[in-house]
Amino acid sequence: MKILIIGGKGTIGKKVSNHFLKKHEVLIAGRNSADIKVDIVDSESIKSMFESIGKVDAIVCIAGEAKWGAFDSLTEDDFHIGLKSKLMGQVNLVRIGQNYLNTGGSFTLSTGILADHPVEMTTSAAMVNGGIHSFAKAVSLELKDGIRINVVSSGLVEDAIDKYEAYFPGHNPIPMTKVINGYVKSVEGKGNGEIIRMYDNC
Numbered sequence: 001m002k003i004l005i006i007g008g009k010g011t012i013g014k015k016v017s018n019h020f021l022k023k024h025e026v027l028i029a030g031r032n033s034a035d036i037k038v039d040i041v042d043s044e045s046i047k048s049m050f051e052s053i054g055k056v057d058a059i060v061c062i063a064g065e066a067k068w069g070a071f072d073s074l075t076e077d078d079f080h081i082g083l084k085s086k087l088m089g090q091v092n093l094v095r096i097g098q099n100y101l102n103t104g105g106s107f108t109l110s111t112g113i114l115a116d117h118p119v120e121m122t123t124s125a126a127m128v129n130g131g132i133h134s135f136a137k138a139v140s141l142e143l144k145d146g147i148r149i150n151v152v153s154s155g156l157v158e159d160a161i162d163k164y165e166a167y168f169p170g171h172n173p174i175p176m177t178k179v180i181n182g183y184v185k186s187v188e189g190k191g192n193g194e195i196i197r198m199y200d201n202c
């Protein structure tokens with residue numbers, strides 16, 4: 001398979017990319033660090049990326065940002081960061097990318113545990129994660145040519161413990177092998193419209 005991974009040089013993305021590289025052709029995209037340049041906040045940038053690479057068999061997004069902060073400190077602009085990047089960035093990847101997937105291809109989006117189990121400081125991040133879950137379930141009913149879509153929703157991953165541990169008291173970090181398997185299940189499996197939850201039922 002030819003697999004495009006947006007965010008494939010990030011904390012999760014590099015582990016997922018290295019795994020898929022063993023069996024597939026992998027194209028890695030990102031704003032700065034990757035070979036293929038794209039900013040998912042900008043639809044024109046998404047279009048030019050697809051024009052330059054052509055059709056692929058799987059599009060995996062492991063990118064997208066949202067502002068973390070106390071609810072009473074977040075401005076409307078702060079909320080727009082998550083709406084434009086993690087939410088609409090991934091929606092636009094599907095909206096535009098559906099024309100660049102081969103028959104039977106797949107989308108895999110990324111969210112996280114906050115959609116179901118928010119912690120303090122995450123009103124924006126939790127909100128966009130939930131929106132992506134609803135979007136994926138709805139659009140899975142309409143994608144054509146056998147195209148599938150799933151979302152991988154992970155808990156705090158082992159490789160990001162240093163950065164986020166303080167926000168997640170009592171959470172069990174998710175082993176990277178388990179996170180990778182979420183993406184493998186979506187890309188190589190047959191599921192459609194699934195939210196693949198990679199965390200304990202906390």
Ligand SMILES: NC(=O)c1ccc[n+]([C@@H]2O[C@H](COP(=O)([O-])OP(=O)(O)OC[C@H]3O[C@@H](n4cnc5c(N)ncnc54)[C@H](OP(=O)(O)O)[C@@H]3O)[C@@H](O)[C@H]2O)c1
Nearest residue numbers: 007009010011012030031032033039040063112156157160
């Ligand atoms: N870390 C966790 O424990 C965890 C758990 C569950 C869910 N998640 C979610 O999974 C995703 C990846 O997390 P991570 O920890 O791997 O993040 P990360 O280490 O910051 O990596 C993010 C990657 O995405 C790229 N990126 C960011 N914004 C982009 C944009 N607008 N357009 C294109 N590429 C962009 C970055 O590269 P450039 O800077 O070069 O663009 C980078 O390669 C995030 O959405 C995060 O919320 C993370």
